[in-house]
Amino acid sequence: MQLAQGPRVRFSPFYRRAEAAGIQTATVYNRMVLPVATDDPAADYEALTQRVALWDVGCERQVQIQGPDALKLCQYLSARDLSQLKVGIAKYVPLCDHQGRLINDPVALRVDDDTIWFSIADSDMLLWIRAISGERGDDVEITEPDVSPLAVQGPSATDTVAHVFGDWIRELKFFHFRRLTHEDIPLVVCRSGWSKQGGFELFLEDGNKGEQLWDLIWAAGEPYGIRVGAPNYAERIENFLLSWGSDTDEESDPFEAAIGNYVDLGVEHDFVGKEALLAKRSLGPTRELKGLIIEGAPLEPNPEPTGLRNPNGTHAGQTRVIAHSPRFNQNLGLAIVEVPYNLPGSKLQVETADGWRPATVTDLPFDL
Amino acid sequence: MQLAQGPRVRFSPFYRRAEAAGIQTATVYNRMVLPVATDDPAADYEALTQRVALWDVGCERQVQIQGPDALKLCQYLSARDLSQLKVGIAKYVPLCDHQGRLINDPVALRVDDDTIWFSIADSDMLLWIRAISGERGDDVEITEPDVSPLAVQGPSATDTVAHVFGDWIRELKFFHFRRLTHEDIPLVVCRSGWSKQGGFELFLEDGNKGEQLWDLIWAAGEPYGIRVGAPNYAERIENFLLSWGSDTDEESDPFEAAIGNYVDLGVEHDFVGKEALLAKRSLGPTRELKGLIIEGAPLEPNPEPTGLRNPNGTHAGQTRVIAHSPRFNQNLGLAIVEVPYNLPGSKLQVETADGWRPATVTDLPFDL
Numbered sequence: 255m256q257l258a259q260g261p262r263v264r265f266s267p268f269y270r271r272a273e274a275a276g277i278q279t280a281t282v283y284n285r286m287v288l289p290v291a292t293d294d295p296a297a298d299y300e301a302l303t304q305r306v307a308l309w310d311v312g313c314e315r316q317v318q319i320q321g322p323d324a325l326k327l328c329q330y331l332s333a334r335d336l337s338q339l340k341v342g343i344a345k346y347v348p349l350c351d352h353q354g355r356l357i358n359d360p361v362a363l364r365v366d367d368d369t370i371w372f373s374i375a376d377s378d379m380l381l382w383i384r385a386i387s388g389e390r391g392d393d394v395e396i397t398e399p400d401v402s403p404l405a406v407q408g409p410s411a412t413d414t415v416a417h418v419f420g421d422w423i424r425e426l427k428f429f430h431f432r433r434l435t436h437e438d439i440p441l442v443v444c445r446s447g448w449s450k451q452g453g454f455e456l457f458l459e460d461g462n463k464g465e466q467l468w469d470l471i472w473a474a475g476e477p478y479g480i481r482v483g484a485p486n487y488a489e490r491i492e493n494f495l496l497s498w499g500s501d502t503d504e505e506s507d508p509f510e511a512a513i514g515n516y517v518d519l520g521v522e523h524d525f526v527g528k529e530a531l532l533a534k535r536s537l538g539p540t541r542e543l544k545g546l547i548i549e550g551a552p553l554e555p556n557p558e559p560t561g562l563r564n565p566n567g568t569h570a571g572q573t574r575v576i577a578h579s580p581r582f583n584q585n586l587g588l589a590i591v592e593v594p595y596n597l598p599g600s601k602l603q604v605e606t607a608d609g610w611r612p613a614t615v616t617d618l619p620f621d622l
Numbered sequence: 623m624q625l626a627q628g629p630r631v632r633f634s635p636f637y638r639r640a641e642a643a644g645i646q647t648a649t650v651y652n653r654m655v656l657p658v659a660t661d662d663p664a665a666d667y668e669a670l671t672q673r674v675a676l677w678d679v680g681c682e683r684q685v686q687i688q689g690p691d692a693l694k695l696c697q698y699l700s701a702r703d704l705s706q707l708k709v710g711i712a713k714y715v716p717l718c719d720h721q722g723r724l725i726n727d728p729v730a731l732r733v734d735d736d737t738i739w740f741s742i743a744d745s746d747m748l749l750w751i752r753a754i755s756g757e758r759g760d761d762v763e764i765t766e767p768d769v770s771p772l773a774v775q776g777p778s779a780t781d782t783v784a785h786v787f788g789d790w791i792r793e794l795k796f797f798h799f800r801r802l803t804h805e806d807i808p809l810v811v812c813r814s815g816w817s818k819q820g821g822f823e824l825f826l827e828d829g830n831k832g833e834q835l836w837d838l839i840w841a842a843g844e845p846y847g848i849r850v851g852a853p854n855y856a857e858r859i860e861n862f863l864l865s866w867g868s869d870t871d872e873e874s875d876p877f878e879a880a881i882g883n884y885v886d887l888g889v890e891h892d893f894v895g896k897e898a899l900l901a902k903r904s905l906g907p908t909r910e911l912k913g914l915i916i917e918g919a920p921l922e923p924n925p926e927p928t929g930l931r932n933p934n935g936t937h938a939g940q941t942r943v944i945a946h947s948p949r950f951n952q953n954l955g956l957a958i959v960e961v962p963y964n965l966p967g968s969k970l971q972v973e974t975a976d977g978w979r980p981a982t983v984t985d986l987p988f989d990l
Contacts, residue, residue: 257625258647258658259925260855261942262744262867279626282650285744285867290626352756357749376630376653378746381725385753388720388894398872487628499630499653504766526756557627574629 263287266312266402267464271472275482277310283376286313289484298483299580302449306410306475307483308468311448312402316371316457317360317379319387321394324368327387330525332362333508335518339364344429344444347372348508348516349379354530356508357382359498361446363457365433373403373457375498386526401442402464404456405485406471410478411453417474419443423454431457437470439463448485450493487555488577491586494545494619501543501574501588503559507534510590512543512618541571542596545616546587548604552578553585561605562589562613570595573604582622591615631655634680635770635832639840643850645678651744654681657852666851667948670817674778674843675851676836679816680770684739684825685728685747687755689762692736695755698893700730701876703886707732712797712812715740716876716884717747722898724876725750727866729814731825733801741771741825743866754894769810770832772824773853774839778846779821785842787811791822799825805838807831816853818861855923856945859954862913862987869911869942869956871927875902878958880911880986909939910964913984914955916972920946921953929973930957930981938963941972950990959983 257280264286277289289310292298301307319327328336333348341364349358349372358379360372372379384396406415416423419436423443426432431444442457458467472480490497496513508517508531519532546562553576562571571591579586587604595602600615616622625648632654645657657678660666669675687695696704701716709732717726717740726747728740740747752764774783784791787804791811794800799812810825826835840848858865864881876885876899887900914930921944930939939959947954955972963970968983984990 255625255627255641255645255655256647257623258649259623260649260868260923261925261927262651262865263649265926273623277623279624281626281628281631283630287623351749351752353752378749381719381746381750382753384719384721385750386757389754389757497630500628555628557629558633559629 257287266310267458267461268310268312268402268404268468271465271468272310272482277482277484283313284315284374284378286315288313291484292482295488296580297481299486299488301479301481302408302451302483302486302489303581304409305479305481306406306408306414307481308471308475309405309407309484311405311455311485312464314373314403315380316373316399316401317383318369318371318397318399319383319394320369320397321392322368323392323394324370327390327392327394328362328370329523331383331386332525333517333527333531335521336362339370341366342431344431344446346516348513350508350527350531352526352530354507354527354534355504356498356502356506356511359496359513363431363442363444365442371401377499400459400461402458402461404458404467404471405447405453406456406475407447407449407453407483408451410475411451414471414475414478414480415443415454418470428452439467441467448495449489450495487575488579491575491577491588492579492581492620494588497575503572503590506590507531509534510539510542539593541590541592543618544589544591544596545618545620546573546589546602546604546613547616547622548576548585548587548606548611548613550585550611553606556607562591563603564595565601565603570602576606582620584622586620587613588618625655634678635826635829636678636680636772636836639833639836640678640850645850645852651681652683652742652746654683656681659852660850663856664948665849667854667856669847669849670776670819670851670854670857671949672777673847673849674774674776674782675849676839676843677773677775677851677853679773679823679853680832682741682771683748684741684767684769685751686737686739686765686767687751687762688737688765689760690736691760691762692738695758695760695762696730696738697891699751699754700893701885701895701899703889704730707738709734710799712799712814714884716881718876718895718899720894720898722875722895722902723872724866724870724874724879727864727881731799731810731812733810739769745867768827768829770826770829772826772835772839773815773821774824774843775815775817775821775851776819778843779819782839782843782846782848783811783822786838796820807835809835816863817857818863855943856947859943859945859956860947860949860988862956865943871940871958874958875899877902878907878910907961909958909960911986912957912959912964913986913988914941914957914970914972914981915984915990916944916953916955916974916979916981918953918979921974924975930959931971932963933969933971938970944974950988952990954988955981956986
């Protein structure tokens with residue numbers, strides 16, 4: 255199926271470069287085009303895990319909260335305690351609704367004393383945060399600034415980025431960032447990114463300079479074999495980096511989604527969903543996101559969630575994503591598994607394109 | 623560019639039938655696949671305007687508000703007075719945020735005394751409404767029910783739908799509906815739809831019966847030359863049916879978007895955005911959505927908004943959508959035009975794929 259284009263779906267400042275470099279499939283994420291793969295996924299994976307990959311992730315929009323009440327509002331929105339968030343530091347943050355459902359899992363960046371960005375996953379947090387704040391009457395401005403992330407990931411990401419910005423970035427700690435202007439390009443350089451290989455996210459603050467920034471990084475990465483890429487399906491499953499909306503459904507809460515360790519329920523202040531999350535924690539989950547090892551020949555990724563049943567043939571949950579892992583040479587899956595089938599070692603049956611196959615439940619991240 | 627598939631982007635219950643019937647391009651709308659066109663747009667247009675077209679619009683999700691406070695909450699959300707909304711009646715409703723920005727323009731259907739559906743455009747109203755209601759503490763349940771619209775549009779839509787459901791539908795007035803079960807398929811039959819030709823939207827209430835419903839309508843439409851279609855780009859511009867997110871940007875309000883006549887500011891109750899809309903109305907718009915007639919050879923639809931300038935070469939707004947109109951044999955555009963260039967008859971320059979072209983501003987809908 256061809257992706258139709260029109261003004262309702264926006265392009266990032268990097269899109270044309272990513273397309274010219276070989277991207278052939280894309281999806282829509284936060285109402286923007288998100289490049290997904292070239293015609294050679296094995297080469298995409300190899301560049302990310304062995305060399306360096308450049309990703310157009312401009313669709314990871316920033317919601318900027320600015321004003322005297324910015325930190326107070328962010329505390330109220332976040333299930334993780336943000337009271338210690340300092341300028342120059344990023345934190346991974348579960349956001350829940352009043353019923354304790356996980357509605358996004360952004361990275362929060364405190365870019366200034368009174369300015370915080372939420373770098374969001376694929377649900378409309380601009381609307382959500384404006385709704386909450388509008389009802390509360392906070393003294394803040396909530397905007398979508400002209401900020402577009404570009405990710406440099408892989409073993410040679412540090413050498414590549416150091417070549418452009420200097421060796422100081424080698425000392426930058428994980429989830430720390432610096433805001434600067436380089437060759438007239440304003441941006442935030444953060445050690446972060448959605449791969450286990452590590453790397454950097456460059457938050458471009460002027461959409462007119464997207465191709466200039468892309469070209470600088472590309473040239474610096476050529477000695478290391480840089481290649482265009484995208485958030486990598488197989489690699490992120492191997493290393494369990496949660497994909498909100500893929501691994502979760504409309505009812506998932508942070509405990510079920512295996513990110514309960516980022517929820518701080520002991521804080522004194524109220525936050526959206528606190529009461530519901532306290533109740534959920536005391537009751538314990540009725541289902542959990544778990545890993546699956548699926549038997550048989552290599553499987554293609556599944557276009558839709560698939561069935562999961564116990565050996566008696568009755569419902570045991572839903573498989574969210576399936577991929578063949580190059581690293582483990584196994585078929586892996588992430589599945590929302592009903593209690594009591596969530597125990598590691600449970601033997602289940604998974605629905606695949608060519609029928610039902612045996613699978614074994616494991617904890618996350620995979621430890622094979 | 624190929625559309626990547628994965629669990630984050632859902633399929634409607636009609637998708638496979640639409641694909642089998644020839645749909646070749648699609649987009650993503652409310653995080654679902656929306657079929658957009660076959661490989662023959664001229665034939666799509668001809669079927670819609672001369673015969674009958676069947677559209678998979680399952681992505682037009684329903685947000686169901688149910689409970690003792692349902693109507694009260696909907697009044698608070700809506701810029702249009704809903705106090706007279708009766709069971710069996712639908713109304714077109716602008717929804718605004720606290721700053722008076724237009725954030726969606728659903729059709730509201732009162733399906734029961736305490737149950738209202740908002741049949742939404744492409745922004746996440748489930749999140750938005752839950753946020754507002756969560757802060758207010760209304761006694762309602764807000765859910766996304768298993769409801770998927772299927773549109774039957776065109777001059778032979780009435781004959782087609784009457785063949786399936788009976789001749790009573792010929793008497794059904796515009797924006798009236800009936801809830802029923804037909805051959806074990808539960809659905810709402812509403813005289814409505816996003817085309818000037820008119821027709822029906824069938825709100826299927828059981829996703830397992832999508833292909834069964836599709837097949838019933840298809841068989842009934844065969845004598846009239848039914849064809850698969852989709853919300854039609856050229857036809858909806860010719861007749862100015864507003865497309866939220868295409869014709870509007872992040873800052874558009876209902877007055878600018880030419881739907882100010884659906885805003886009721888004289889009501890006694892408060893609603894989201896009322897104060898901001900009163901201020902906007904008293905100041906008057908600084909820009910307006912207008913029609914453009916663009917000179918020269920037939921133009922292809924534009925993938926992104928394009929520039930609009932006055933004869934002196936300075937900024938005069940932004941062209942949102944461009945299409946060649948088969949009916950008028952003219953290039954038409956919808957543009958957000960800055961005051962004072964919004965006057966009908968203004969001569970402007972429009973950026974197109976092959977350079978700048980002269981264009982004339984007109985009122986909407988087009989009267990050519």
